[in-house]
Amino acid sequence: MSASSSKFSTTGRSRTGEPLVWLTAVGLTIGVLLSVGLIGLVMYKGFESFWPARLVVVEVRQEGGENSKVAGYLVQERSKRTLEGLVEEEIQLFRGNRELFGEKFVFLDREAIVSQTEEEDLILVERLEGGNVIGRAKALELGGSETLEASAEGFDEKLDELTERGEELRDELREIEKIKIGENSKRVKELRWLEKKGSSPERAEELAGLLAEYEKLDGQRKELREQLEESTFVVEAMDGRELKIPTGELLHVFAANQVGFFGRLKETIRRAWTFVSTDPREANTEGGVYPAIFGTVVMTLVMSLFVTPFGVMAAIYLREYAKQGPLVKAVRISVNNLAGVPSIVFGVFGLAFFIYFLGGVVDDWFFSNSEEPVYKSGGILWASLTLALLTVPVVIVATEEALASVPRGVREAALACGASKWQAIQRVVLPASLPGILTGVILAMARGAGEVAPLMLVGVVKSAPDLPIDAVAPFVHPERQFMHLGFHIYDLGFQSPDSEAAKPMVFATTLLLISIVVVMNLTAIIIRNRLRKKYAVSSF
Amino acid sequence: MTHIIRIGGLAVILAVFGIFFFILKEIIPLFSKAEVVAESVAKTGTSPKVIGVDEWGERPFLYSGGSEIVVLAGEEGARQAVEVPSLAGVEVTAVSYDPVHHRVAVGLADGRVGSFVVKYESVFREGEPRKVDVSVEEEPWYELEAGSGAVRSVSYGDGGSKRLISVVRDEGVAVVQLAQKRSLIGAGKLTRVGETDLSERIRTEVISTVASQNGQAVLMATADGQVHYFLMDAGALDEVQTFQPFEGKPPKRMDYLFGGVSVAMTDESGQQRVFSLFRPEGSNTRLFGQTKEFGPVGEGTPVFASSLRNKSFLCGAGGGLAVRHLTSGATRWEGTAEFEPVAVTIDGKAENFFLAGAEGQVQRFSLHDPHPESGWRAFFGKVWYEGGSEPVHQWQSTGGSDDFEPKLSLVPLIIGSLKGTFYALLFSIPIALLAAVFSAAFLPPAMKRVVKPAMEIMASLPSVVLGFLAGIWLAPLIEDKVPSILLTCLVLPTVALLFGAGWSRVPIQVRHRFEHGREWIVLLPLVLIGGWLAWSLGPVIEKWFFVYTDPSTGKAIADFRLWWPQATGLSFDQRNSLVVGFAMGFAVIPVIFTIAEDALSNVPRTLTAAAAALGASRWQVVRTIFIPVASPGIFSALMIGFGRAVGETMIVVMATGNTPVKEWNIFSGMRTLSANIAVELPEAAPGSTHYRTLFLGALVLFLLTFVLNGVAEVLRQRLREKNKLV
16 A cells, blocks of 8 residues: 555545544443453352362371371362462362361362362261261261161161151241240230230230140150251261261252262252252351342332332323423433432431331331330331332333333324323323333332342341241231341351351352342343334334 | 322422432531520529539539538429538638539648538439439548648549549648559548649649549649649659640639540630640650630630530630530530529530529529531531541541540541542443443444443442452452553553554455454454453563562562552552442443443434545544534533442442541542441431431432432433434
């Protein structure tokens, strides 16, 4: 090419500033990479937390002594720079067996590792308390002096049987402790409270009856507990020490090194199912997040119950009834702005208005007999209302847009046929704008499900003993505190005493929350795109 | 139905705006003055020297120097006299009162000093309202060895196990040291440990003295206006400092304020200068320095009483009265009394104060001042807190001890919010705007349908997830990789520019085979390779530029974490603003991208096509048409992004150390307004100053984002209308 054509091209468009075009392209590249990378990271880490790792035996050189062996699974490898400028390579191993070692995790210096082998007979035992156990199955001590060695015939079947039996017993125990004894002591407390104000013979009689029943239940409870501890599963750790686990506490025994890919996949699915369907254990670092899922879903649904009718009503008013002018324009801009007000501000309002003010009024009117505040403390109802306020602008804006996009002709046709204004709205405009309204509601729900900051002020807790909806009358408890997936992440990651042990749980919870929110958002985006197409045709 | 819609719609809109007013309602009490209501006057006929009252403000007593105290009983104006037997037949020449222990210290004409304590006991009897019983507990007398003549001024400093009685006599000045042994059974015996004769050490005539409430220090005011400050050190009284509160004249009163760190010096007009103990710069000992000054209230004998709850105090001279607050330096209330008070006192709950006149009148005033420490200056101005060596902006809402004073400046929090926002925008604006320009100007529609949602989905990520990833995953990851990050930030745009420059040199025949709008895909591998290279070259850069030399061993270590504090004098935290900037950037990028992209996409095609037809290059169209026409939209995108970052809570809570600092260092943390609310509001007592101040923080956030978004929205609407016309 000649020098002149580099300034002015006759064969194509000028290329002045072409490098800058590429600069803008790199912005998009990085943006997309960040977005995809972030979601990928969460998915990878989340799945990783369910995927069963192989168990290894690591032989470590000890200074001035014999080499020691430790069994476990690899958590991470890292090279750390110390402040002295040295690089240390180390691996982190989960070795479990808290009674024996104290710490469940251990860092091993790369240089001190002599060998690393996968041994066939290693097992990973999940139990109710004390964290996982890693070692070799040794024996089953059945009640009395009967012992079944691990090498004996039918050992695995017996172990499975005892594990299942343990689960049944625990269910029975829970039924007695939580429901029967719970109801009993609640009534006893009520009666004692009334007794303080003035006694009556009927009450004293009822109280005596309840106390006798309690004795009986307590006896049953003790009996069940004994049964749970009747037989024990003996596991041998690598250093020869034994761990005795009552079979009533066994949850699952997994021979990690004996199964193939599909076996591990099956285990992954089992773990994922346990994660979503059971209660948390060990200060939330083990078990599942069922109550948090339940809390999140109930809160979001209750929120949408409030936000949908009110948001739609406000939008219809603004678009169809209010006289369009500067005032309505100002109101519209303000409603729009509210969507950008920080969520914590809504939390502050919720705390002051719903809990301290409304809650106080409700307590004064209906619960003046109660010792503790009922509605004057955080609860799922107040949390839902707070989030409803937070998300109502989303619904208003989306609904308004949907109403505005209904072609004028359709509306006028309805009016020309003699429909009243409300009839036209109800029969024609609303059905036509339904997908748009739905989009708004879904977006609001997605926003509500992911918000944590305001909830911290209005009733979310790290561990709620009871669900907001359960089998105890009156079945729905809007005043109860609740667990929430988002808060669970915060609490596990930053408030947990054993943050290392909590990490897989946090990543799993994160994956779950993101899946819920992203699926909701994608649904909304798809509905919106369909809607656009539909009216893109009809409005011309 | 129409009506229901109308009412419902209006109600929702009103409810939404109710938020603002409800928050405002919680804040207003912070800015109101103290309410003082004068109540009836009771007559006792005794001319009091001191007045004291119980904690509940029910039964004030008067002592006039005789051998009894007069106790007023409730509202009826009934009186009750309680004998103090050991005072019978002696001549009292000096009296002072310590409201903390209800102790009256007495100096006699024969030079002896002593004290008695007025005991208040609340008695509950079945079916009767609570009653307060009054009795007197006498304490030992002490003969002084030093000086001669009558006692002119006496002060009893009770620090529990260590106590002082400072005495000024006609001739000579002395301090008696007492000690009480603590034993398991209770308070041990009070013994006299020694006496220090200060007559030789102060050359000029001493007129008044006050002992500190911890029994460790004594102040002596001399006739020439000097105040001598003595401190107990290893059993001996040392003179630490001499200062002059008022030029050339002695203070009329010296009174310790609640906490025992500050002394209010009052002259005859009620003008006050408050001196507090603090370490001046370069000094190791705490000395008195003037921190506050209050104007006169009247003309006459000054009276003074300090609150036992906070740093408020009541002072008066002549008939003028004022309730003032030390820390905020504000006068909470001003008024005039019906008679000239000779003694005043405040009850333990700071809900009542009492005036006693020369003819024995006693008047109760109820005082309601729940938030004395608040005010514009406390929230936004520099405040000289007790113990500090200069006025500062500081946020520290809770502390360990009873006399802890909350420091409620919002300035460090606002700066923290702006700092986090600044670094977030620094990271996100370039990426979001470049991406928006490319997407609007060059991306083929088919590709846009996929790429745009991919960017927008980032907006739906809950901030708790971003915060968690930043705090747990990102912060440790980039802690020792700062040079790598710096290098990556330089390399990526350079790679794109160079590649673009190189590409434009390629013959047109080759370039034509490549469809426009795919540049970003071509760059994908380049960005990955460039990023990886820069990331791994980081340590090399570190070895070249960021070498720290250990001052003690002289060893050179290539570590940015050590180099930064040495080179700049600023700190380096693991959870720092860089991490927050990245995490919050993720939240802000999609917001800015979406709005800016919309604005750029709505630029009328007629304009861009015209420019292209006139021979403008692709970039020239962007520079001369797209950006200028859409600039209001881009600007509003930036403002909405700003609003999003300012109010972000969870990311900041999780990814910083949450220390309220007032600095812009990128490698230190911060505490933002929103994080502060999330962390502290659940613990704050409803209705307290702390609670309301947090509401004020919320209001600041609300207004800030509301106004920003409002301006942005108006700009966007204007733009939309303008583009319609074209």
